[in-house]
Amino acid sequence: MAAQAAERRVWRNARLATLAEGAPGLAIVERGALAAESGRIAYVGPESEAPAAMLDGAEIVNCEGRWITPGLIDCHTHLVHAGDRAREFELRLAGASYEEIARAGGGILSSVKALRAASEENLVKESLPRLDALIKEGATTIEIKSGYGLDLANETKSLRAARKLADERPVAICATFLGAHALPPEMDGDKGRYIESVADEMIPAIARAGLADSVDGFCESIAFSPDEIARVFAAAKAHGLPVKLHADQLSNLGGAALAARFGALSADHLEYADEAGAAAMAAAGTVAVMLPGAYYFIRETQRPPIELFRRRGVKMAVATDCNPGTSPLTSLLLAMNLAATLFRMNVEECIAGVTREAARALGLQAETGTLEPGKRADLAIWDIERPAELVYRLGFNPLHARVWRGQ
Ligand code: DI6
Ligand code: FE
Numbered sequence: 304m305a306a307q308a309a310e311r312r313v314w315r316n317a318r319l320a321t322l323a324e325g326a327p328g329l330a331i332v333e334r335g336a337l338a339a340e341s342g343r344i345a346y347v348g349p350e351s352e353a354p355a356a357m358l359d360g361a362e363i364v365n366c367e368g369r370w371i372t373p374g375l376i377d378c379h380t381h382l383v384h385a386g387d388r389a390r391e392f393e394l395r396l397a398g399a400s401y402e403e404i405a406r407a408g409g410g411i412l413s414s415v416k417a418l419r420a421a422s423e424e425n426l427v428k429e430s431l432p433r434l435d436a437l438i439k440e441g442a443t444t445i446e447i448k449s450g451y452g453l454d455l456a457n458e459t460k461s462l463r464a465a466r467k468l469a470d471e472r473p474v475a476i477c478a479t480f481l482g483a484h485a486l487p488p489e490m491d492g493d494k495g496r497y498i499e500s501v502a503d504e505m506i507p508a509i510a511r512a513g514l515a516d517s518v519d520g521f522c523e524s525i526a527f528s529p530d531e532i533a534r535v536f537a538a539a540k541a542h543g544l545p546v547k548l549h550a551d552q553l554s555n556l557g558g559a560a561l562a563a564r565f566g567a568l569s570a571d572h573l574e575y576a577d578e579a580g581a582a583a584m585a586a587a588g589t590v591a592v593m594l595p596g597a598y599y600f601i602r603e604t605q606r607p608p609i610e611l612f613r614r615r616g617v618k619m620a621v622a623t624d625c626n627p628g629t630s631p632l633t634s635l636l637l638a639m640n641l642a643a644t645l646f647r648m649n650v651e652e653c654i655a656g657v658t659r660e661a662a663r664a665l666g667l668q669a670e671t672g673t674l675e676p677g678k679r680a681d682l683a684i685w686d687i688e689r690p691a692e693l694v695y696r697l698g699f700n701p702l703h704a705r706v707w708r709g710q
Contacts, residue, residue, distance in 0.1 A: 391410070394409065412487075494528075523554065524554060551574060590664040596641060622635075
């Protein structure tokens, strides 16, 4: 029966970068085959060793020697937002200061204003082109944060829009509540009162509605202090939600160690992280998420301590940080190139960073991020001769096909 045949698919004559957990490098299989059944990987390995029964009645795809990697994962985005900040970009190029930009209606609060004015339906519509750009490069799982609503109604609107994107496209979406992103204007500078509403009102309501998979915060002098973030994290934990943190991006407030203390899935940015922070992250298994798009766009000069993370055995992911203010980036391929050229991450680290380690940063390592039996059959098939090409080129997309849950 045709329907049954479609249930099982085999990709043969492929070169596989499996990224298998615990294996060295990209865990490559030359002359490989991969079988999917009911959306999960049933076999992955040398074609010559594939069980004959696997081919029986399956739909066979000849990959003609192309490379297959796990579907890409963007583990840090703010891609649900309204409007853009191109005008602010122009002003900055003309030499405007932060204050002048804020006075001209720019900055993060202009994105808050735009999001509050947008309907949920329009938010979805505006966000789809950004989502499609990621999908076109083989992304199969994408994390999306709120954080431009900054009150319960608008934060839930953002999270619902993020969830709805998964109905519009064949992609898995992880939604993250980032209420502690910025202080909304109506709070008149009262951070304590706002943090109280994030912890005592928003987190319980959002957890009850099942609208978020995790809780994030922005720990920085221009945002929230470690004590304020700790309050938010305690509430998240009390409601069974894992946490992650924008940490040590512009200065060192001990964000990496704070995240680790709460067993965070990830600490992100980390340009100013230090030895103590890296040690705490290693002990807690907190992933370091590298965001070279923001580093590049704001012309940061302090590089995150990659060598320190390597030495301490901290796992590193790479993501776009897609947001209108500091990283208007919708390409994981370019994010990898930036991580390599600006941060000196190697090819294997970059590719693992947008697959296996990105899955770990989302707590999804049992489900996706590698080509291993039992995991979701989320694949990217590439027209390349060697994996380094995925990192090496700028602005070229060699994706041949994307497979989501075996389809
Ligand atoms: N870190 C950043 O760089 C952005 N948010 C964050 O937590 C800035 C977001 C924006 O300017 O819209
Ligand atoms: Fe961010």
